[in-house]
Amino acid sequence: MADIAIVVNGQPRSVNVENDTPLLWILRDELMLTGTKYGCGVGVCGACTVLQGDRAVRSCQITAADAAGKRFTTIEGLSSDRNHPLQRAWLEEDVSQCGYCQAGMLLTASALLKAKPNATDSDIDAALDQHVCRCGTYPRIRRAIHRVVRGAP
Amino acid sequence: MTSRRDFVRYGALSGSALILGIRRTGDAVTVYKAPARFAPNAWIAIDETGRTVLAIGKQEMGQGVRTSLAMILADELDADWSAIELVQASPGPLFTRLNTGGSWSIGGSWRPLREAGAAARAMLIAAAAAKWGVDASACTSDTGAVVHNASGRRLRYGELVPAAARLTVPTNARAKTAAERRIVGTRRARIDAPHIVDGSAKYGIDTRIPGMLVATIVRPPVPGATIAAIDSTATRRVRGVGAVQRLSSGVAVVATNTWAALKGRAALTVQWNEGENRGFNSADHWKTLQAGLGEAGVITRSVGSPRSATPNAKIVEARYDYPFAAHAPVEPMNCVAHVHDGRCEVWVPTQAPNRVQRDVARLLGMQPEAVHVTPTLIGGGFGRRLAVDYALEAAELSRAIAAPVQVLWTREDDMRHGHFQNASLHQMFGAIDQSGRPLAWRHKKVASLHNLSGPPTADDLKDPVAYFQDSMWGAYDIPYAFPAIETSYVRVDVPYRIGPWRAVYSPPSTFARECFVDELAQAAAADPLEFRLSLLRDAEETVKAGGLTIDRARLRRVLELVRERSGWGTPLPAGRGRGVACNVYDGETHLAYVAEVSLPNQRRNGYLPFTVHRVTCAVDCGVVINPLGIEQQVESGVIWALSNMKGEITFKDGRVEQGTYRDFPVVRMSEAPVIETHIVPSHGEQPFGMGEPSVPPLIPAVLNALYAATGRRIRRLPVLATDLA
Numbered sequence: 001m002a003d004i005a006i007v008v009n010g011q012p013r014s015v016n017v018e019n020d021t022p023l024l025w026i027l028r029d030e031l032m033l034t035g036t037k038y039g040c041g042v043g044v045c046g047a048c049t050v051l052q053g054d055r056a057v058r059s060c061q062i063t064a065a066d067a068a069g070k071r072f073t074t075i076e077g078l079s080s081d082r083n084h085p086l087q088r089a090w091l092e093e094d095v096s097q098c099g100y101c102q103a104g105m106l107l108t109a110s111a112l113l114k115a116k117p118n119a120t121d122s123d124i125d126a127a128l129d130q131h132v133c134r135c136g137t138y139p140r141i142r143r144a145i146h147r148v149v150r151g152a153p
Numbered sequence: 154m155t156s157r158r159d160f161v162r163y164g165a166l167s168g169s170a171l172i173l174g175i176r177r178t179g180d181a182v183t184v185y186k187a188p189a190r191f192a193p194n195a196w197i198a199i200d201e202t203g204r205t206v207l208a209i210g211k212q213e214m215g216q217g218v219r220t221s222l223a224m225i226l227a228d229e230l231d232a233d234w235s236a237i238e239l240v241q242a243s244p245g246p247l248f249t250r251l252n253t254g255g256s257w258s259i260g261g262s263w264r265p266l267r268e269a270g271a272a273a274r275a276m277l278i279a280a281a282a283a284k285w286g287v288d289a290s291a292c293t294s295d296t297g298a299v300v301h302n303a304s305g306r307r308l309r310y311g312e313l314v315p316a317a318a319r320l321t322v323p324t325n326a327r328a329k330t331a332a333e334r335r336i337v338g339t340r341r342a343r344i345d346a347p348h349i350v351d352g353s354a355k356y357g358i359d360t361r362i363p364g365m366l367v368a369t370i371v372r373p374p375v376p377g378a379t380i381a382a383i384d385s386t387a388t389r390r391v392r393g394v395g396a397v398q399r400l401s402s403g404v405a406v407v408a409t410n411t412w413a414a415l416k417g418r419a420a421l422t423v424q425w426n427e428g429e430n431r432g433f434n435s436a437d438h439w440k441t442l443q444a445g446l447g448e449a450g451v452i453t454r455s456v457g458s459p460r461s462a463t464p465n466a467k468i469v470e471a472r473y474d475y476p477f478a479a480h481a482p483v484e485p486m487n488c489v490a491h492v493h494d495g496r497c498e499v500w501v502p503t504q505a506p507n508r509v510q511r512d513v514a515r516l517l518g519m520q521p522e523a524v525h526v527t528p529t530l531i532g533g534g535f536g537r538r539l540a541v542d543y544a545l546e547a548a549e550l551s552r553a554i555a556a557p558v559q560v561l562w563t564r565e566d567d568m569r570h571g572h573f574q575n576a577s578l579h580q581m582f583g584a585i586d587q588s589g590r591p592l593a594w595r596h597k598k599v600a601s602l603h604n605l606s607g608p609p610t611a612d613d614l615k616d617p618v619a620y621f622q623d624s625m626w627g628a629y630d631i632p633y634a635f636p637a638i639e640t641s642y643v644r645v646d647v648p649y650r651i652g653p654w655r656a657v658y659s660p661p662s663t664f665a666r667e668c669f670v671d672e673l674a675q676a677a678a679a680d681p682l683e684f685r686l687s688l689l690r691d692a693e694e695t696v697k698a699g700g701l702t703i704d705r706a707r708l709r710r711v712l713e714l715v716r717e718r719s720g721w722g723t724p725l726p727a728g729r730g731r732g733v734a735c736n737v738y739d740g741e742t743h744l745a746y747v748a749e750v751s752l753p754n755q756r757r758n759g760y761l762p763f764t765v766h767r768v769t770c771a772v773d774c775g776v777v778i779n780p781l782g783i784e785q786q787v788e789s790g791v792i793w794a795l796s797n798m799k800g801e802i803t804f805k806d807g808r809v810e811q812g813t814y815r816d817f818p819v820v821r822m823s824e825a826p827v828i829e830t831h832i833v834p835s836h837g838e839q840p841f842g843m844g845e846p847s848v849p850p851l852i853p854a855v856l857n858a859l860y861a862a863t864g865r866r867i868r869r870l871p872v873l874a875t876d877l878a
Contacts, residue, residue: 001392017412018392018393018412018413018416020412020416021412022412025410025411025412028359028411029367029410029411029412030410032361033352034352034355034358034359034361035351035352035353036352037356037358037483037484037532038358038411038485038561039483039484039485039564040564040813040814041415041563041564042564042813042815044813044814044815045483045564045813045814047483074352075350075351075352076351076352076353078351078352079351082347082350082351087350087351090346090350091342091346091347091350094342094343094346094781094785095346096343096345096346096349096350097215097216097217097343097785097789098213098214098215098482098483098484098530098531098532098533098534099215099345099346099349099354099530099532100356100482100483100484100532100533101483101532102349102350103352106350124822125822125823126823128821128822128823129821129822129823131821131822132483132814132819132821133483133792134480134481134482134483134533134535134793134796134819135215135533135789135792135793136788136789136790136791136792136793136820136825137785137788137789138792138820138821138822138825139788139825139826139827139828140785140788141822142822142825
């Protein structure tokens with residue numbers, strides 16, 4: 001067991017966990033930030049995606065030891081009051097169905113637009129292909145991202 | 154959670170103006186003075202402040218039912234849509250039909266919810282009329298208020314609560330006519346969406362209760378395997394691991410946190426007596442299915458003389474193969490149970506709360522009312538969560554360890570120990586005359602029955618035709634007018650659990666039927682869409698198949714609409730092809746697709762070996778509740794079915810070979826086509842479901858398009874690159 005210090009959603013947090021504990025379970029079990037979802041545990045579904053700095057990462061693939069000292073943003077910290085342009089676009093396009101995968105989708109989309117504010121369809125494909133949605137919300141996710149790229153309200 | 158418990162108690166005392174409420178928070182029970190409340194039935198409660206709470210009696214798994222059922226209730230009540238609150242009903246005497254499947258939520262709730270809303274609205278109007286000393290017929294309702302038409306006086310529902318609560322609930326309140334509806338038929342965004350985009354929506358897996366432990370379970374690698382030996386030495390060294398507990402379904406590793414439970418499980422050694430199923434493998438099973446083709450089976454529908462020879466007939470025969478598939482919802486199975494003080498509390502993402510209550514009570518030897526089930530949001534259901542296995546595990550484990558516990562399945566557990574859509578073979582026979590007119594149609598399905606509650610009982614088989622018809626949706630209810638039809642079912646049992654799938658039994662049969670009708674169109678040298686129309690035109694407008702009524706006129710209308718909107722028959726870029734397919738789902742929703750496909754310039758590993766550019770849908774689901782919800786369910790069904798063309802579950806040495814989305818691939822963003830939905834205006838006063846009807850005709854539309862694009866008939870799923878090489 002070790003005391004691990006990380007910054008989550010701008011707040012310094014300290015947890016006492018095993019060094020190999022994935023960030024996913026630190027967030028969900030220790031910090032009670034359950035917006036980050038477990039889907040596969042092996043980095044192929046994208047449900048557990050969080051931001052490390054401006055980069056989208058799989059929280060199931062980052063151990064406590066690797067996470068120590070780093071800054072993360074979860075869906076709970078994407079904005080205060082759902083005012084991130086992507087969250088607004090998600091509501092405008094009524095993207096979600098069951099909603100379970102959507103936190104990961106939103107965080108990857110936000111990292112994409114931070115890196116490429118004029119993201120094209122192929123940029124969207126490349127970034128979002130790392131995510132699984134069984135409800136099939138892909139067409140609406142694409143529209144929501146385009147909406148933000150266009151600067152539409 | 155507190156409000157839900159309160160609500161049920163109010164509901165049980167419906168019609169009375171209550172002043173005392175009972176609130177239970179954890180173990181503490183408090184009695185408090187509540188605002189007066191008007192709760193004329195189980196579905197609606199309005200308090201003096203105007204707070205309007207609607208109960209939702211079906212389970213939300215993405216199909217939008219919390220939004221659409223609320224729309225029906227709120228419209229009939231004339232509630233203020235922006236101000237309503239929802240509460241998810243728990244099983245109890247007032248809520249006995251919470252189980253959610255078969256696309257029956259909307260159709261089955263339409264009448265009771267409208268009656269509930271209409272009765273409440275009539276009482277509020279009567280209360281206002283009495284206050285004003287006017288006739289109720291001189292008043293109307295408008296967005297959470299009653300209005301006296303002549304004077305313009307207005308009373309909000311909250312203000313009418315004490316008076317309305319003293320009135321007798323009418324049994325014959327008039328529901329709104331179509332013209333009077335203000336919410337039903339309009340586009341309404343998903344009511345839970347704001348909580349989804351900020352991460353605050355709570356799914357089953359997010360349940361956290363005081364003192365809760367977490368468990369993962371090692372299950373038999375082969376069905377029927379029994380435990381020979383357990384070595385938990387290494388497991389017990391994992392910090393955080395507590396009990397290692399044998400259960401009916403395997404061995405549970407219980408820990409204080411999820412990671413310890415996962416590590417502890419990985420460290421556990423269980424030796425199994427693998428038993429008689431250890432030799433089961435897919436190749437042998439396909440041979441068994443093929444052998445079944447030689448059996449007569451049970452005739453599920455017979456029209457005319459399907460076996461009489463016709464001189465000069467053109468005969469077409471083909472076999473279609475459909476694989477095993479897993480639901481693989483992104484939220485794995487999970488359940489929190491707390492057995493204490495002679496009762497059991499359950500928090501569970503389930504499609505079947507009533508079944509959870511019944512079966513947990515049976516397992517624990519309790520009365521059903523001692524089991525309190527809190528249904529949560531569901532991270533994908535698709536039929537998987539009609540089975541309650543994971544809830545039983547949690548209840549059994551909580552009792553054994555005397556603690557609240559969350560049972561969490563891993564992704565691998567989910568893919569290997571679910572219940573599958575079963576593999577099936579479809580032997581098709583068609584005969585047309587020299588001018589392409591239909592003569593005979595035969596469809597034999599060799600497959601496995603749902604076996605979640607064991608093999609069919611003698612009682613089930615009292616009416617074998619009806620029983621096997623259920624397993625042949627999409628086959629025996631063929632809408633086309635052949636003068637001779639025979640459909641039959643040959644049963645082959647498998648040692649794996651087989652259960653409901655999205656669109657239940659329909660997708661495999663509809664795949665075979667709609668691809669094969671294209672083959673007949675080809676034999677008749679006819680346009681596939683016009684050929685279908687001709688098979689629906691020169692015959693009775695409706696036809697009975699088992700308990701279903703197929704409306705050929707409605708099916709023609711969706712085909713004609715999809716023909717127009719897809720640009721059917723207009724030129725396409727080189728290499729692209731169009732395909733059509735249609736279906737009447739369970740005698741209810743009528744739906745047609747046109748798909749446009751081509752082969753990609755560059756094949757990508759892990760992706761479909763073809764590109765679906767565009768899918769056009771025309772649908773008639775009766776009264777339209779929420780056009781936006783219909784569009785979403787079409788998009789969802791298209792992409793769900795496309796995944797079915799991509800992955801399969803296979804068996805080797807009795808074991809499922811797949812475990813994650815890596816080896817059971819599903820459709821990703823770059824594979825999703827552009828999807829357009831066109832809704833046929835309602836011609837009736839009954840709405841039908843949309844969660845499933847969008848699934849069955851998609852695969853044949855795509856395969857028929859692939860034929861148009863490439864000249865290759867693909868008759869087996871999943872579609873492999875080698876099929877198109």
